[in-house]
Amino acid sequence: MLRLEKRPQPSQAWTYATPLLAVILTMLAGGALFAFLGKDPLEAIRTIFWDPLFSEFAFYYRPQLLVKGAPLVLIAIGLSLGFRAGIWNIGAEGQYIMGAICGAGVALAFYPLEAWWIFPLMVVAGAFGGLIWAMIPAVLKVRFGTNEILVSLMLVYVAEQFLASMSLGLLKNPQGYGFPGSRNLQQYDSAHNADLIDGSGMHWGVVAALIAVIFAYILLKRHLLGFHIRLTGEAPRAARFAGVNPSRLILFCLGTSGALAGLAGLFEVAGPSGQITIDFNVGYGFTAIIVAFLGRLHPVGILMAGALMALTYIGGDIAQSKMGLPSAAIQLFQGMLLFFLLAVDVLTNFRIKPAKKEVA
Amino acid sequence: MEISSINPILLLASLIVAATPLLLAAIGELVVEKSGVLNLGVEGMMITGAICGFAISVNTGSPVLGLLAAAVGGATLSLLFAVLTQFALANQVASGLALTLFGLGLSALLGQGYQGVKPPAFPHVDLPILSKIPVLGPILFTQDFVVYLAFFLTLGTWAVLKYTRAGLILRAVGENHDAAHALGYKVVRIRVMAILFGGACAGLGGAYISLIRVPQWTEGMTAGIGWIALALVVFASWKPWRVLLGACLFGGVNVLQLNLQAAGVAIPVEYLAMSPYLITILVLVIMSADRSGAPASLGRSFHASN
């Protein structure tokens, strides 16, 4: 039998080696899966990981990586701050929805007025929507000590119902022949979050995600607040002695993650998606949780994890149409990748040793 | 058209059918959470159970074997989660979410070729004498046997948690794994068993949907019921009897709103659908006054490092 022995310090080498190891393991297991389904495993893996980046049409897929990855990174950065401090916001999906609804609501309220200040106002409204939604679990936790994991999760369902109600009611496009869904903001210049350089995939959401990465990095490395966050997560009692105000930290972490998730929702609804519809949310809020952990809660790690997730989505769709793989196989493949990434992380913090005979 | 066209007896009887899969999955998750583990993969385990149960009962013609297979299927999937969180010490939230993704994909692959197939019928069990009681009889005692099974599972879980040594140990592990470890309990082993139990229950709940409530197989057919089960455990503040109550409430809201609609009562469906979650939050707030509810070690990894 084997047993784990805690390393005195996380291994630097393994920190970098584990993601690579996980990807290799996934390719082996996934390859077996594809072979079992009667497809060429090498071609499938090449299609998923290589084609989006280096194939003939990579000029189109690379920008799409930004479009798909930006909301994931933006949300995951916010979440990671809280996760580090042991504050668990798993309701980012709800905050994402509320941000989109508030932001789009502002735009639709002013439609068809064209003015430069509409988009900035939408950004503020989007962040505000997410912030408010995240403040509910935050305030309840501070005031009553309720579990924020559960409250934030419950609020996702509430937000989904609210979204349905909005798309069928208040925000419905009056010229949409009665179909659910709002006007398309892509056709409303003042509200449209267009690519900054046409076709580059770089919209304001991508910029915001990059800024968030940099700020989070500085915050955690250089700022006292970042130190408090890390300290609270690693040694809560020591943190209290160091003068950390837990309530303020909870409000800050949940508030920030909510606002960032709201922003992600706003940038998505004003840009790539364009519309509030019943199925507007496609799970970014939940996937971002996985991204945060895959990135080991480190800003740069999250950036890379977000890109990897985006890659498997895009590559997965290519594999579907090119090779006729069912989407279920792609889902399973992604599941495997996550499992392996999560599993091998143990090597960073622990050493595997043969078990000693237990005494007594 | 008005409310009088709703038959309360039938309403309550179908409420129980809607509540059963929730109850099964939630009881399993309750035990898991009592041991201090948060498994967000209920939806994935349910749908895996749904297809395992369906495929086996179609191929063998035996619904009972199907249920058994569903439990095994759910437990097998949960074993993945157990390995990840208990041995590789991966984060439970992320692992649970990954499990759901994995389960949805796996079930869709396994289920290819089972669309449009009808499973063997599941007999209703009219309990002698009891089913003749007016009002209560048709509501409670003319259900299929899984309903009774779910009830006794709840009863058993309650009794074991409350009165037995095994229950005591389980709760101790969930409250303070370091102390439990110091007392010589095998924290990891106990948690793995709890996780397997939770997986088996979720699998049964899924199979209840594919074999009895709907009965058919379609991809993604659990459609979020696993997530509701998670909410339910919290709503119940980790108490088995309240899970039963909550399952009826959560299942009931949907049945009730459909009934009201059919009776011609105009109701804002979305807002009614929100209500169980809002109530759950309210319950959380009220409950936070007494600290008996949530297991203290919930969601934390354990490693016996000295």
Added chain:
Amino acid sequence: MKLTKLLSTAAMALGLATAAMAEDKTKVGFVYVGPVGDGGWTYEHNQGRLAVEKEFGDKVETVYVENVPEGPDAERVMTQMALEGADLIFTTSFGYMDPTLNVAKKFPNVKFEHATGYKTADNVSVYSARFYEGRAVQGTIAGHMTKSNIIGYIGSYPIPEVIRGINSAYIHAKKVNPDVQFKIVWAYTWFDPAKEADAAKVLIEQGADVILQHTDSTAPQAAAQAAGNVYTFGQASDMGEYAPMPRISSIIDNWGPYYVERTKAVMDGTWSTVSTWDGIGKGMVGIGEISDAVPADVKAEALALKDAIASGSYHPFTGPLNKQDGSVWLKEGETADDGTLAGMNFYVEGIEGTIPQ
């Protein structure tokens, strides 16, 4: 260089490349909103794809991506298909409307066909089926078959498409059975088997003995079967596995002929933008076999109605018809125009309840 330009150059280059090979292969792409195994909407579109393959054999190559969320993902999948040389792309969900137009703008040489939408372009056609014609046939059978005079109707979302179906079914049920009453339940989902089964059970418990559904799973059929003396109709798909009881007939979305025709048009170079709204006549809406549970005279009457609609001699919305509030909608002999039908947001006279807003 602007990307759009780059894209179209690439597409052009490909267009030329494929044109060279075009003698043997036309590439047709399909974007699906659900899994092909949903047994309903997406399943039938995939049957259409298979019909194209069967018709043209080696001359076509079809590709599809399933479970594509509406929005940017759909746009990406369409672009990807266009880049990989698709000549014709069918986008099979209403929510793909704006993405389809966006992509079509970038690939002027690729033809797009969007299902159930209303926006067209030089290289974007729209197509939909007049399901309400099938509803008229269903309504006629339902009106005859109900003994309790209560017909249950499971709607998905309160949108014109569904409301049209309810009105059409009601008008024709009422015609053969003046005492008929409709109980309408909105499931607020296209696909959630457990919820649909619950909805069917609720309707049955409240006295309905015929269930019509505008959601895509067979769950209501199963619920009706368990209940015994209840009749249902297949939706989107034939759902023949539930015949002869409870399923006594069905409306089938038959996309195959249209897909074959449009693929042929691309091969011949005769493709042009059209707004197709076909019904029973062109075979886009099929009436599944009426089972033996239906008496012969009812069956004959239903088939006669079907033939009248098919030949165009009868329009399911023919006046005199009033709106729910009693105001006149269509005068004697007048038929509804497509514009009104497309945006239908009212019940006809006699239906109780309000459309949720």
